Amino acid sequence: MATPRPLTQPLRQYRSIFAQYAPPSTSNASAARARRFISSTSSSSSSPPPPPSPHAQQQQQQQQQPKQKKPLTPAQQSLLSSALRVNQAGELAATLIYTAQTPPVVAREPHLRPLMKHMHDQEASHLHTFNTLLARHRVRPTALYPLWSVLATGLGWTTGLLGREAAMACTEAVETEIGGHYNGQIRALLEMVGEWEREGYEVGAEFRDLIATLRRIRDEELEHLDHAVEHDAQKAEPHWLLTGVIRTGCRGAIWVSERV
Ligand SMILES: [Fe+2]
Ligand SMILES: [Fe+2]
Numbered sequence: 323m324a325t326p327r328p329l330t331q332p333l334r335q336y337r338s339i340f341a342q343y344a345p346p347s348t349s350n351a352s353a354a355r356a357r358r359f360i361s362s363t364s365s366s367s368s369s370p371p372p373p374p375s376p377h378a379q380q381q382q383q384q385q386q387q388p389k390q391k392k393p394l395t396p397a398q399q400s401l402l403s404s405a406l407r408v409n410q411a412g413e414l415a416a417t418l419i420y421t422a423q424t425p426p427v428v429a430r431e432p433h434l435r436p437l438m439k440h441m442h443d444q445e446a447s448h449l450h451t452f453n454t455l456l457a458r459h460r461v462r463p464t465a466l467y468p469l470w471s472v473l474a475t476g477l478g479w480t481t482g483l484l485g486r487e488a489a490m491a492c493t494e495a496v497e498t499e500i501g502g503h504y505n506g507q508i509r510a511l512l513e514m515v516g517e518w519e520r521e522g523y524e525v526g527a528e529f530r531d532l533i534a535t536l537r538r539i540r541d542e543e544l545e546h547l548d549h550a551v552e553h554d555a556q557k558a559e560p561h562w563l564l565t566g567v568i569r570t571g572c573r574g575a576i577w578v579s580e581r582v
Pocket of ligand 1: 413416444445448539543
């Protein structure tokens with residue numbers, strides 16, 4: 323029979339620790355408890371984690387502080403004021419066009435009454451939205467409000483008397499310009515939001531609401547454009563001249579209303 327080898331010094335130390343924390347009849351559970359004790363004492367003696375770097379501290383402080391809103395520059399204030407002003411003028415004109423078109427169009431084609439009412443009511447709702455925004459932000463309306471009112475009513479009556487195709491061609495032309503106009507505004511506002519976010523500034527809920535409102539109205543204008551095309555706008559004679567004149571007029575009115 324082989325004689326047991328004498329224990330080395332480190333093993334003797336472990337034996338004495340086991341003997342202290344485990345009963346003489348050493349079970350697996352007791353040994354596990356003892357091992358946990360050894361590992362806990364060894365880990366508690368390790369050095370504390372290093373302090374965070376100055377850069378990490380700065381990041382942590384920035385995350386803890388509430389974000390600030392960046393004040394609008396004069397150029398941004400001017401952009402927003404002219405955007406609200408021109409939108410209100412455009413929605414007024416659209417409301418008046420449908421108001422003037424509806425009686426002659428519906429007199430000849432009564433089945434178009436629900437569609438004309440639907441488009442008019444949406445325009446009236448858009449106008450109400452921009453009236454509210456102008457009052458809230460103290461933006462003055464365009465000085466040419468009376469002139470646009472007369473021209474829009476005249477355009478509505480004329481195209482309505484020319485018939486369904488001409489009335490729909492008018493809608494097609496107006497909504498093509500207005501849809502592109504809203505898209506340009508949404509793009510400009512999203513660029514401002516992106517710049518603020520990159521610089522770590524807060525983008526207020528009101529600003530995000532304005533972008534959402536413009537997107538909703540833009541979609542409704544493009545829906546009107548679809549309705550017009552579905553109802554034979556492109557059969558108007560001469561379509562190219564009618565839409566060309568109206569689109570040029572819209573672009574001129576937008577340009578002037580942004581400034582005056
Ligand atoms: Fe509208
Ligand atoms: Fe519209």
